Amino acid sequence: MFIQRLAILGVGLIGGSLARALKRAQVCAEVIGCGRQLDNLQEALRLGVIDHYTTDIAEAVRDADVVVVAVPLGQMASVFSSIRPALAPHAIITDVGSAKASVVEEAYQHLGEHLGRFVPAHPIAGTEKSGVAASFASLFENRRVILTPLAETDPQATALVTQLWQHTGAEVVNMSVEHHDEVLAATSHLPHVLAYSLVDTLAQMEDRREIFRFAAGGFRDFTRIASSDPKMWHDICLANRSAILHVLAQFNADLAELADAIEHGDSAHILSIFSRAKMARDKFSG
Amino acid sequence: MFIQRLAILGVGLIGGSLARALKRAQVCAEVIGCGRQLDNLQEALRLGVIDHYTTDIAEAVRDADVVVVAVPLGQMASVFSSIRPALAPHAIITDVGSAKASVVEEAYQHLGEHLGRFVPAHPIAGTEKSGVAASFASLFENRRVILTPLAETDPQATALVTQLWQHTGAEVVNMSVEHHDEVLAATSHLPHVLAYSLVDTLAQMEDRREIFRFAAGGFRDFTRIASSDPKMWHDICLANRSAILHVLAQFNADLAELADAIEHGDSAHILSIFSRAKMARDKFSG
Ligand SMILES: NC(=O)c1ccc[n+]([C@@H]2O[C@H](COP(=O)([O-])OP(=O)(O)OC[C@H]3O[C@@H](n4cnc5c(N)ncnc54)[C@H](OP(=O)(O)O)[C@@H]3O)[C@@H](O)[C@H]2O)c1
Ligand SMILES: NC(=O)c1ccc[n+]([C@@H]2O[C@H](COP(=O)([O-])OP(=O)(O)OC[C@H]3O[C@@H](n4cnc5c(N)ncnc54)[C@H](OP(=O)(O)O)[C@@H]3O)[C@@H](O)[C@H]2O)c1
The missing domain is CATH 1.10.3660.10 (6-phosphogluconate dehydrogenase C-terminal like domain)
Incomplete structure (x- = not known):
């Protein structure tokens, strides 16, 4: 697996740790980070977690091969609808939300023609801290990541997201949303x-x-x-x-x-x- | 403070850790352990936690200057009534029970003429393990020990028990039973x-x-x-x-x-x- 351009939407504890782990595994040529607050993104850049950043979500996903949505659950719907017009047709989209039925429902509502390349995911790992400063590359090592692919999900998209998480040292398992x-x-x-x-x-x-x-x-x-x-x-x-x-x-x-x-x-x-x-x-x- | 003969009734996690801490502080000439099962007492001896042992509770407290009752709460009443006839008139008695009203009530019922030298105590320290094998000398360091002296309690007895716990590295505070x-x-x-x-x-x-x-x-x-x-x-x-x-x-x-x-x-x-x-x-x- 090699990803040319990875977009991380929400460079916090989970998004930041995933970016670090994938950089360490050398599976991405370029990681672009996106968020609302400049200071967090600047810190992410300074810490070497990402290679570039933008606060423009459409710009972040343009030409991205893989898009990881790592924002709070309450922001998922708005992020999905913002990225839809800018996504490349081949782009694979995945998320990290701690609950899955709500995210899946919002994906159905807002991802439109991209739904077949959306792979819902949840890494069972975390700490009680937040923000990129709390992120670290080994967060997912020997932890489990649950994928809840939909009936519509392209098996190749699921396979790629599986590999992506395996590169962080996690064990990937599939489960139904419910x-x-x-x-x-x-x-x-x-x-x-x-x-x-x-x-x-x-x-x-x-x-x-x-x-x-x-x-x-x-x-x-x-x-x-x-x-x-x-x-x-x-x-x-x-x-x-x-x-x-x-x-x-x-x-x-x-x-x-x-x-x-x-x-x-x-x-x-x-x-x-x-x-x-x-x-x-x-x-x-x- | 120097204790000639200390009796620990119940050489488990708490009794064993207290014995270890007091030995380390070199404040006892002799520590005698008492329990019901020989293997635990033999292990305590082998580990150097106690100097002698007996399963005869009257023998354990005879000539003891300080008696620490470190048995389960459900055993306190029977231990109090067993030691009463054998206690020296000057012996100071203290316990480590996690609840105090019940222990105090049982002391009133069973300690008789020794009640004035009974100092109810509770070290706020522990682990989820039990038995002498889990005991260690530093368990009480920087932890709190609560004493709940009674109206009848001789202040000198309270002072001695306070010092005893301070030698383990704990901070001692007084509180009402309730x-x-x-x-x-x-x-x-x-x-x-x-x-x-x-x-x-x-x-x-x-x-x-x-x-x-x-x-x-x-x-x-x-x-x-x-x-x-x-x-x-x-x-x-x-x-x-x-x-x-x-x-x-x-x-x-x-x-x-x-x-x-x-x-x-x-x-x-x-x-x-x-x-x-x-x-x-x-x-x-x-
Ligand atoms: N923490 C855990 O233990 C844990 C474990 C597993 C899964 N998760 C899931 O992971 C996701 C993120 O949690 P986290 O712990 O990483 O939180 P976090 O550290 O607060 O990170 C969230 C990031 O999302 C950004 N963000 C928020 N709204 C945004 C928007 N509309 N557009 C772009 N970026 C946005 C925030 O930056 P700005 O405020 O600058 O936008 C922040 O950097 C959540 O869905 C959570 O359910 C968390
Ligand atoms: N563990 C904690 O976290 C914690 C914290 C603070 C206070 N405490 C209090 O400390 C006391 C002891 O708890 P622990 O954790 O040390 O338990 P433990 O490790 O099980 O030790 C209790 C000891 O008492 C002995 N014993 C039981 N009945 C006896 C009897 N009738 N006569 C003589 N010895 C007897 C047991 O040995 P035999 O079975 O061989 O008799 C055992 O060695 C309890 O009152 C508890 O409430 C516990």
Whole structure:
């Protein structure tokens, strides 16, 4: 695989890390970055993440062979409609959005004749930081990238996007859009919702200063994800609303059962829940 | 401060780490360990954590100047009643239990004439591992230890236990029993309940294999505490039941409000909750 011209729309944590990884793998002749704010793009250039930049999205995609849309979920629709008239007929388009049904729906609405070369993707990797300054080339190494190709997607486009991600050191797997959104609601979106909500509960308590003063290591790990970008997680909650609310309802039912067992001192029940969870967690973390 | 004979009842993660830290600080002439299983005590001896051991709890505390009760919460009452007849009149007794009202109630019931030299304590430090093999001397460095002395507690006993913990590198603070239990319910006990419950919800899902396969770093951190000892957390949930149920009810109300905002697409509300939480979390983690 060799890409003559790669356009990264949104040179933040994910777009920047992908650009770095592909440069390191030497699979692109030229990487052009696009964003709205000049300072972030200038920093990206200075850091060697991109070769050129423009704030003109049509200019960014003109003559690009591959276009990676790495903007927040709330910006996908507007970016799709802006690039449509400027895309080369052979250009392959892919995205990195954390929820897929909403992005796919917007692609159907706005990508028109380019839809067959659109490959929806989501790298299961990230940190709680944002912006190009937080990006690094090894972010995707040994992580998984989920592709959710559509019935319309050209298999050659899917093959190229697969190779592209493999060059970052990631393992690529395919999944349906719906299944992706369910799995991610359970393993990523719900945990973020719970972490934000717990920290917010504590932050509203009268003795919050003492509360946080006496919080220890377990709390720090448990709430690390509540340091993530609020706007990004707002976008994800709205984009994957129904899957999140569905798994949240299951969680609420299970939590109510546990609370009931605690209230009634039902030792066997509490122990069986905690033991089952520990077993699953230990198995997961290898 | 110099302790001639220190007895550690329960040479596990906490008891073992305390013994190691006090040996390193060279403040004890002799450390005797006590437990029920020989293999753990033999390992403690082999690791140099203790100087002698016995499985006879009366023998362990006889002639001890300081007795540290580091057994699970569910064992405190039986240990208190077993040591009472064997304690020296000058012996200072302290514990390390993660909840304090229940331990204090049991001390009132079982320590009798020794109550005035009992100093309830809780080191805010730990890992998700158990047993003497997981213990290490630096566990308490720069961590906090909360003492909850009673109206009856001899100030000299409190002073000695304060010094003892300071020798491990910890910062010692005093608090009322009730306040301790509320603060810990919020910062430690509720997070553990949520982590266990979430992992259990996921472990019961039909596609649990895939679920855990696609869980990434954030999930690993968030659920690390669900790897903790189920029996210990069962004991804590029962020992601090009312404070835990109280803060859980507050959390449930806040979570329901957030779910409602997600369901109705109330952007401003979602953003304000996430932003407030991120601010509190960032401030907490320094
Ligand atoms: N962070 C994670 O953990 C993670 C993991 C997997 C997937 N994702 C997904 O990756 C995408 C980006 O997230 P990120 O964490 O990389 O965020 P980020 O660091 O904030 O980067 C987003 C970038 O997009 C640019 N941008 C925003 N609106 C734009 C527009 N209309 N046109 C052009 N550029 C625009 C921003 O720059 P300007 O403000 O200068 O325009 C910024 O550089 C999101 O869809 C997210 O769901 C994130
Ligand atoms: N782990 C934490 O994160 C943490 C943090 C702060 C406070 N604490 C508190 O510290 C205490 C101990 O927890 P831990 O984590 O150190 O647990 P641990 O590693 O399992 O150690 C407990 C020890 O107590 C012994 N034991 C149990 N019942 C006994 C009895 N009746 N008589 C004598 N020894 C007995 C056990 O050995 P045998 O089975 O051989 O008897 C074991 O070595 C608990 O009260 C807990 O609430 C724990």
